[in-house]
Amino acid sequence: MGTRFVFLGPPGAGKGTQAALISQALGVPAIATGGIFRDAIARGTQIGKQIGQFVNSGMLVPDKLTNAIVAERLKQKDCKKGFILDGYPRSLTQAKALDTYLLKVRSPIDRVLYFKVEAPVVIERMGKRRVCSQCAATYNLVSQSPKTEGLCDKCGGALVTRSDDTPEAIRKRLTVYEQTTKPLLDDYGKKNILDVVNASASVEAVARQVQGLCLGTS
Template sequence: MRLVFLGPPGAGKGTQSEKLSKELNIPHISTGDIFRKNIKEQTTLGIKAKEYMDKGLLVPDDIVVEIVKTRLLESDCKEGFMLDGFPRTEIQAKALDNALKEMGLKLDCVINIEVPSEELISRLTGRRVCKECGTIYHIKYDPPKIEGI
């Protein structure tokens, strides 16, 4: 099964796709995670992406698409995948469609998560990230075990 989860930051794309990923035994693919991995491993695409990110700019579509395409070619995606927050633009959507056609594949489902603005604000303002391990917490829904994170 090949799925795409769309929605604004804080909608729950990552949370829901991670849960479903475990149920279906297919990888949850977050563009943020693949960027961090490519940057850490200093791949050509990771180095290019980092240049934009360090300047506070959005990574151009061509780099984003190439990083995602490369990830989709990995063996664990053979039986399916869940894309979290990708595509974000019409250009990315068309590129994903073309890439899947080249691989002889198509999406099975696109899930758009809608959440009221007030709830999104509550979710996002309560988020905390551990500086040591990168774990994401929420001060109300999933507080860290150690104070001050």
Template sequence: MRLILLGAPGAGKGTQAEMLTELFHIPIISTGNMFRAHLSQGTELGIKAKTYMDEGKLVPDELTIEIVKDRIVKDDCKNGIIFDGFPRTIAQAQALDDLLKELDITLDKVIDVEVPDEEIVTRMSGRTVCSGCGTPYHNQFKIEKVKGSCDNCNSELVQRDDDKEETVKKRLKIYHEQTQPLIDYYNAQGKLVEIDGIGSVSSINLRVKKALGVE
């Protein structure tokens, strides 16, 4: 099984990726994780990526594809791959298509987890995290017993910059401009399946498995 998970920030595709990797016993391919791995290992690709990241620039597509290729030729990817958060743009999708063709790998499905923007803003802007132990909370779904204080260690709860409402809205704008065109791209290839991302994690997972032909 080789598939791509699409969806806006906060749509829950990362959670679904974790559930699918347990089901199929195949790795999740995330460019963020790969960049961090190369940086920590001090590889040539990692050093190249670091020069861009240190300047606050995006890592160029050519280098990103090199890092993806380095990852998917490893033995644990022989039986399948789950791409999470990649590709992000049409240019990356086209480069990925070329790479998969070069390696004689067929992409089976592209799952798009659809969640309305207003729901994502509610989900993400309601998040807080314990400044001490890192336990996550939410003002609707997981409320602390004492306001602003962690149930486990009594440390102060804080909101990450990425979860502030204005930041979430900016991230959604970038998603719609850059990544949403991928929906049309993969739909034209006949590989796209849209999944309703509203509901419990288990009910969404059932929809994903049904789309993949797994009951």
């Protein structure tokens, strides 16, 4: 089986949870752009300062910066055995940049897993989502609840509901996500490396699907 994976899917699909499980099983890092953005900003690196300007203004980080920081992260020693990219690439432009970098280091993507989930399921899950007001860590009141109600396990910050987690906003985000990622999924499908996961199922059922695809277990 491979050790270099891309997990794609809209917010609420549960890909982050599954990425963490496969990361532990394979001994390779799960990498989400949000995490490496926050790390670069906290460390005050040159690229981190540039990203911080966009993040603090509520703007999307440009592809050029996103691609650069992902490539920088993939150069680290813990990625030599493999990696799981959680939510990246998000567009054909990003995918081409990733392919170009991986071709240089002779480490192509083994499989792409798309976590397909129905809108009502996402709306229900998002209704249970809480985010730390200080460090942005994410929790779910059912599947990943904090140790102390209302407080972040990592920093003790207050947990809040995101203002854009309304049913109408979620449906809009899903529509935009599907429109944006369709060309990307079509491209991966043509390369014959795309697998679709039924992410509307329970966490346990999704885990069995993902483990079968990534670890060869059932």
